[in-house]
Amino acid sequence: MRKLFLLLSFLGASCPFPASAQRPAETPLTSLPYTPGLDPSAMDKSADPCADFYRFACGGWIKNNPIPPDESRWSVYGKLARENQRFLWGILEGLAKGTAGRSAAQQKIGDYFAACTDEAAVEKSGARPLKPYLDRIFRMKSKRDLPAVLAGLHLATGSSGLFFGFDSNQDYADATQVIAFAGSGGLGLPDRDFYTKDDDKSKELRARYAAHVARMFELLGDPPDAAGREAGKVMEIESALAGASLTRTQRRDPYKLFHKMDAGSLKALTPGFDWDVYLKTAGLPRLNAFNVTEPEFYKELDRQWRSLVLADIKTYLRWHVAHAAAPFLSSAFVNENFDFFGRTLYGVPELRPRWKRCVALVDAQLGEALGEEFVSRAFSPELKRKTLHMTKQIEQAMHDELVNLDWMSAATKQKALEKLHAIVNKIGYPDKWRDYRSVDIRRDDFFGNVERASLFESRRRLGKIGKPLDRGEWSMTPPTVNAYYNPQMNDINFAAGVLQPPLYDPRMDDAPNYGNTGGTIGHELTHGFDDEGRQFDAQGNLKDWWTEKDAREFNDRAQCIVDQYAQYAIVDDIRINSRLTEGEDIADLGGLVLAWLAWKAEMAGAKPESRDGLTPEQRFFVGYAQWACENNRPEDLRARALTDAHSPGKYRVNGLVVNMPEFERAFSCKAGQPMVRENRCRVW
Numbered sequence: 001m002r003k004l005f006l007l008l009s010f011l012g013a014s015c016p017f018p019a020s021a022q023r024p025a026e027t028p029l030t031s032l033p034y035t036p037g038l039d040p041s042a043m044d045k046s047a048d049p050c051a052d053f054y055r056f057a058c059g060g061w062i063k064n065n066p067i068p069p070d071e072s073r074w075s076v077y078g079k080l081a082r083e084n085q086r087f088l089w090g091i092l093e094g095l096a097k098g099t100a101g102r103s104a105a106q107q108k109i110g111d112y113f114a115a116c117t118d119e120a121a122v123e124k125s126g127a128r129p130l131k132p133y134l135d136r137i138f139r140m141k142s143k144r145d146l147p148a149v150l151a152g153l154h155l156a157t158g159s160s161g162l163f164f165g166f167d168s169n170q171d172y173a174d175a176t177q178v179i180a181f182a183g184s185g186g187l188g189l190p191d192r193d194f195y196t197k198d199d200d201k202s203k204e205l206r207a208r209y210a211a212h213v214a215r216m217f218e219l220l221g222d223p224p225d226a227a228g229r230e231a232g233k234v235m236e237i238e239s240a241l242a243g244a245s246l247t248r249t250q251r252r253d254p255y256k257l258f259h260k261m262d263a264g265s266l267k268a269l270t271p272g273f274d275w276d277v278y279l280k281t282a283g284l285p286r287l288n289a290f291n292v293t294e295p296e297f298y299k300e301l302d303r304q305w306r307s308l309v310l311a312d313i314k315t316y317l318r319w320h321v322a323h324a325a326a327p328f329l330s331s332a333f334v335n336e337n338f339d340f341f342g343r344t345l346y347g348v349p350e351l352r353p354r355w356k357r358c359v360a361l362v363d364a365q366l367g368e369a370l371g372e373e374f375v376s377r378a379f380s381p382e383l384k385r386k387t388l389h390m391t392k393q394i395e396q397a398m399h400d401e402l403v404n405l406d407w408m409s410a411a412t413k414q415k416a417l418e419k420l421h422a423i424v425n426k427i428g429y430p431d432k433w434r435d436y437r438s439v440d441i442r443r444d445d446f447f448g449n450v451e452r453a454s455l456f457e458s459r460r461r462l463g464k465i466g467k468p469l470d471r472g473e474w475s476m477t478p479p480t481v482n483a484y485y486n487p488q489m490n491d492i493n494f495a496a497g498v499l500q501p502p503l504y505d506p507r508m509d510d511a512p513n514y515g516n517t518g519g520t521i522g523h524e525l526t527h528g529f530d531d532e533g534r535q536f537d538a539q540g541n542l543k544d545w546w547t548e549k550d551a552r553e554f555n556d557r558a559q560c561i562v563d564q565y566a567q568y569a570i571v572d573d574i575r576i577n578s579r580l581t582e583g584e585d586i587a588d589l590g591g592l593v594l595a596w597l598a599w600k601a602e603m604a605g606a607k608p609e610s611r612d613g614l615t616p617e618q619r620f621f622v623g624y625a626q627w628a629c630e631n632n633r634p635e636d637l638r639a640r641a642l643t644d645a646h647s648p649g650k651y652r653v654n655g656l657v658v659n660m661p662e663f664e665r666a667f668s669c670k671a672g673q674p675m676v677r678e679n680r681c682r683v684w
């Protein structure tokens with residue numbers, strides 16, 4: 001993935017923050033505003049590009065774009081995403097008002113938005129929508145009731161926060177088959193490391209999390225002393241599960257996540273848990289192929305289920321149900337949820353306004369219906385043609401690089417080329433839109449809409465098990481400002497939202513477009529050949545197609561990047577965990593190298609002109625860097641250091657150009673300057 005966005009979608013509370021008073025109120029947009037692909041005012045020309053290129057390219061942007069009070073960070077991607085949201089707001093407002101002449105899909109998203117923005121009705125319902133769930137937990141008579149209750153809650157919430165995650169995915173050994181995946185989960189905090197780290201800041205954060213859990217129990221009606229004890233129990237259970245979970249870095253090794261077993265072996269891992277009942281309730285009887293991604297986690301689950309008394313299991317379930325539902329309940333729940341997960345965890349001063357949370361929810365729950373509206377207005381066939389052309393050029397550049405690579409044997413090269421040519425390019429939006437006809441959406445039932453859309457999605461995902469693989473599927477909605485590579489599908493996906501100015505700018509010269517969007521395309525393509533992606537073959541099977549020597553050669557080159565990024569500081573004394581960011585850092589460098597080659601091929605015979613005081617070569621690099629301009633809150637940086645597989649923007653620019661002699665030449669940098677590295681890294 002190029003960029004990862006945290007959806008702080010429904011987190012929030014209003015607080016009297018002085019900056020907000022001066023902020024102009026946001027309004028719906030009827031068209032997307034234009035920001036140029038290379039913006040001279042975003043630069044800081046007083047900075048020396050050979051000393052700090054990020055500051056040279058982004059200094060103006062950083063100064064002129066303070067973080068809005070309802071964001072944990074602010075970036076070029078984030079700003080474009082916000083503009084897309086305002087544009088979608090305009091579309092949804094129209095569809096929410098006009099009830100005549102709407103298509104079936106337009107009715108769904110319009111009425112969903114209408115119900116979501118009816119704050120008075122939501123407020124009036126209070127915690128009432130939770131009651132059926134809490135009753136179901138309350139009625140449990142013994143631990144034998146757990147499998148049925150858990151299956152129901154998993155379907156309704158789609159959450160892996162309740163003890164474990166259960167989903168479908170392609171079999172690592174046979175990418176044409178979709179099987180059940182039983183994963184780890186059971187946590188309220190964003191990563192297992194939040195429970196295991198021993199420094200003062202981590203301890204303080206855990207104490208504040210426990211206080212939040214206690215306040216949520218109070219909102220459910222428990223007296224304060226009971227609520228405190230219950231929060232303590234939740235912490236105990238979650239800490240045990242966290243301790244038995246793999247780290248994010250370990251999870252980057254697909255072999256560590258591949259433990260295919262039959263129903264008998266799954267049952268043997270957790271003898272006290274009746275999987276037959278669980279699967280039957282989930283609508284999946286007679287399954288006999290499972291990938292248990294983390295067997296050690298399931299052994300710990302079994303220990304927990306044995307040792308916990310029924311009352312503690314009920315406590316744990318009540319917390320997670322309230323946690324999953326909090327964003328959709330009255331303001332007491334919404335505010336308490338935001339107070340910890342927005343303000344404390346990410347340092348965000350203010351809750352997002354309701355319109356914004358509702359647009360994000362329509363996108364999350366009925367995203368392809370909303371995406372269809374977005375694409376018809378903001379993504380022309382001409383744009384698709386141009387970006388597809390660029391993608392083909394980048395593929396050609398990778399082809400040429402592979403053929404000429406000096407460290408890879410002919411046998412491995414042949415497999416690599418086979419994989420490269422098998423990659424499917426998905427640009428803008430899916431060929432076939434998802435059919436939401438079976439989801440009942442009502443104008444006067446917000447919580448019910450959330451519930452039914454969640455159920456639809458859970459059933460849709462589980463329904464794929466045992467069916468032929470749909471290679472046309474997308475796992476990102478069209479308005480999303482992002483792109484991804486999926487090693488099991490062996491496809492690259494660029495949502496329409498990421499192919500808009502200032503990222504892809506049809507009015508701009510080629511240099512910044514190839515630097516920016518070309519760099520993104522090259523980045524996703526390189527993911528097929530990073531430390532993780534390279535372990536999958538052309539069909540998406542987890543299969544080693546490398547000779548031993550070639551694998552060693554690859555690892556040596558990747559290690560150079562790991563060592564380089566490990567030096568960079570994120571915040572305070574926290575440095576980049578470069579084993580976690582390895583794949584992204586490799587993709588960044590490989591991507592820009594490919595974009596450069598594609599641009600040079602496009603320019604063959606042409607003589608592009610200098611503009612804005614920058615040569616074409618300089619424009620290529622500034623165009624690249626300007627996707628990565630960002631401002632972050634320290635809390636956000638700290639949380640991301642544990643969870644984000646991407647390096648901070650500054651190093652995604654500076655860490656990359658120091659490895660490119662093309663950059664040194666473009667800016668006439670000299671040996672010894674900070675942006676010129678003596679021992680350069682290069683994988684692809």
Ligand SMILES: [Zn+2]
Pocket residue numbers: 001002003523524527584587
């Ligand atoms: Zn990526």
